[in-house]
Amino acid sequence: MKPTGRATIADVAEAAGVSKATVSRFFNHRERLLSPDIAARVEVAIAKLGYSPSPMAQALSHGRSRLVGLIVADITNPYSVAVLRGAEKACQDAGYLVMLFNLGNESEREREAIDALAGYQVDGFILNTLGRGSNVVDAVTLHGKPAVLVDRRHAGMHTDFVSLDNDAAMAATCGHLVEGGYRELLYVTEPQKGVSSRRERTAAFGTCVAAHEPRVAGEVFESVEGETDALDEALRALRRRARRGRRAAVVAGNAVVTLRIAQAMARLGWQFGADLGFVGFDDPEWASLIGPGLSTVAQPTDAIGRAAATCLIERLRGLDAPARQLLLPGELVVRGSSRVVSRRAPHEGR
Numbered sequence: 001m002k003p004t005g006r007a008t009i010a011d012v013a014e015a016a017g018v019s020k021a022t023v024s025r026f027f028n029h030r031e032r033l034l035s036p037d038i039a040a041r042v043e044v045a046i047a048k049l050g051y052s053p054s055p056m057a058q059a060l061s062h063g064r065s066r067l068v069g070l071i072v073a074d075i076t077n078p079y080s081v082a083v084l085r086g087a088e089k090a091c092q093d094a095g096y097l098v099m100l101f102n103l104g105n106e107s108e109r110e111r112e113a114i115d116a117l118a119g120y121q122v123d124g125f126i127l128n129t130l131g132r133g134s135n136v137v138d139a140v141t142l143h144g145k146p147a148v149l150v151d152r153r154h155a156g157m158h159t160d161f162v163s164l165d166n167d168a169a170m171a172a173t174c175g176h177l178v179e180g181g182y183r184e185l186l187y188v189t190e191p192q193k194g195v196s197s198r199r200e201r202t203a204a205f206g207t208c209v210a211a212h213e214p215r216v217a218g219e220v221f222e223s224v225e226g227e228t229d230a231l232d233e234a235l236r237a238l239r240r241r242a243r244r245g246r247r248a249a250v251v252a253g254n255a256v257v258t259l260r261i262a263q264a265m266a267r268l269g270w271q272f273g274a275d276l277g278f279v280g281f282d283d284p285e286w287a288s289l290i291g292p293g294l295s296t297v298a299q300p301t302d303a304i305g306r307a308a309a310t311c312l313i314e315r316l317r318g319l320d321a322p323a324r325q326l327l328l329p330g331e332l333v334v335r336g337s338s339r340v341v342s343r344r345a346p347h348e349g350r
Contacts, residue, residue: 007049015045068096068312069117070126071110073152075102078255078284079301080128083150086305087126094313096123103129107194118143124312126150130194146315148308153196158323160311164299165327166200167207172332173251173279173297174208178216180338182277183246185209185218186238188231188261189253192222201253201281217241223257231264238276249277249338255284262290272337279338281330292336300328 013020018038025034026042034042045051068091072080088098099122101113107130114125125140125147140147140157148160177185187205192198202220209218221234235250242248252258258280265272272278272291280287283298307326 007051009051011049012042012045012051015049016041018042065121065123066096067120067122068098068124068126068309069101069114069120069122070098070128071101071103071113071117072128073103073130074105075100079151079282079299082299082301083128083305083308086302087309088305089302090306090309091313094309096309096313105130114140114143118145123316124148126308126312127154128152129154146312148312148315150304150308151197160308160315160324160326162304162308162311162326162328163197164297164304164330166197167204168327169281169297169330169332170201170204170251171208172330173281174205174212174216176295176332176334177249177251177277177279177338178212180249180277181247182249182338183216184238184241184248185216185251186234186248187218187220187251187253188223188234188257189220190223190257198253205251217246223260225260228260228264228267231260232267235261235264235268235270235276239270247277249279252278252280255280255282258282258284258287258294258296262294265291273339277338279332283331283333287333288335292339295335295338296333298331298333300330303328 009020009023012023016023016038018041022034022038023042026039068087070084070087072084074080075084084098084100091098099117099120101117103109103113110129113129117125122145124145127140127147128150129152140159146159147157148162149157150161151163153161174185185205187202189198189202192202205218205220209216219238221231223231238248238250250261252261261278261280262272265276270276272294279295279297281297281299283296287294287296307328311324311326
C-alpha cells in the first residue's frame with residue numbers, strides 16, 4: 001500500500017523487495033552492481049511511489065552538500081543585496097545553492113553565523129562581514145572550509161579577496177572634482193574603526209588631496225547614525241571655507257552616508273551642485289532623483305559577487321594556489337551635483 005506521506009527510500013526498498021543499500025546503488029548510477037531484474041523492480045517501485053531522492057542526502061553521500069554559506073554584515077545595505085545576487089547567479093550556474101546569514105551589523109554574531117552554516121554542511125563561505133576581531137578567522141580555521149572575503153579584509157586571514165579598487169575609484173572622484181574647479185573637499189564616512197574598506201577609502205582621499213596641494217584642501221568627517229547636528233555643522237564649516245572664493249564639494253563614503261547628507265542638505269535648505277558639489281560611493285536607484293541628480297561611483301556589485309563565488313568554487317574544485325586579490329574598477333557616473341554650474345549668490349540656510 002502506498003504511504004500517505006512522502007515516500008522514503010525505505011518505502012521503495014520494501015515495495016521492490018530489496019534493501020535500502022540496493023536502492024541507493026540504483027540512484028548512484030551503479031546499476032552494473034544490480035541484476036536487470038532487481039534494477040527493474042526498483043525502477044517500478046520508484047515510479048509507483050513517486051519517490052525522488054533528497055538532493056542534500058545525495059550530495060552528502062558524495063562528501064559535499066553543494067551549499068555555499070554567504071554571510072553579510074547588513075542585508076538592508078543595497079551593496080550587500082546586489083553582491084548577493086551576483087554570487088547567487090554564479091553559484092547556481094555551477095550547481096550550488098546559497099544559504100544566507102545576516103549579521104544585522106552585530107559583530108558578536110560572526111562566530112555564531114559561521115558555526116550555524118557549518119552545521120548545515122556548507123562546502124565553503126563567502127564573507128562580507130564587519131571585519132572586526134578574530135572570531136571569523138578562528139571559526140573558519142576551526143571548520144577547515146575555504147572562504148572568500150568580499151569588500152572587507154580580516155587581519156590574519158590569508159584567503160581570496162574581492163573588492164572595488166578603492167584607490168583608483170577615489171582618484172577618479174577627486175580628479176573629477178578638481179577638474180571641475182572644486183578646491184575645498186570634505187570626505188564623509190561612517191566610523192572607520194575595524195572596517196578595512198572605510199579605512200582604505202579615507203587613506204585614498206588623503207593621498208588624492210596631497211597630490212593636489214596646496215591648491216586643494218580636504219578634511220575627513222566621521223558620520224555617526226543619529227548625530228545630525230554634527231553633520232550639519234561639518235557641512236556649514238565646509239561652506240565657510242568656500243567663502244574665500246573656493247568651490248566646495250562633499251564625497252560620501254557609501255550610500256548610507258549619501259542619504260544622510262541628502263537629509264542634511266534638505267534641513268539646511270541647500271541645493272546639490274549650487275551650494276555644494278557632491279560625489280558619493282555606491283549608485284542607488286534614487287541617486288538620479290535627488291536635486292539635479294547625484295554623481296556617484298557605481299560599484300560593479302554583480303561582478304564582485306560573481307567573482308567571489310567563482311573564486312570559492314575554484315577552490316572547492318581543487319585549486320591550490322596562493323591567496324588572490326581581485327580589485328575591480330568602479331564607474332564614475334557624473335550627474336548634476338558635480339557638474340560646473342553658473343555661479344549664484346550662496347545662502348546660509350539656518
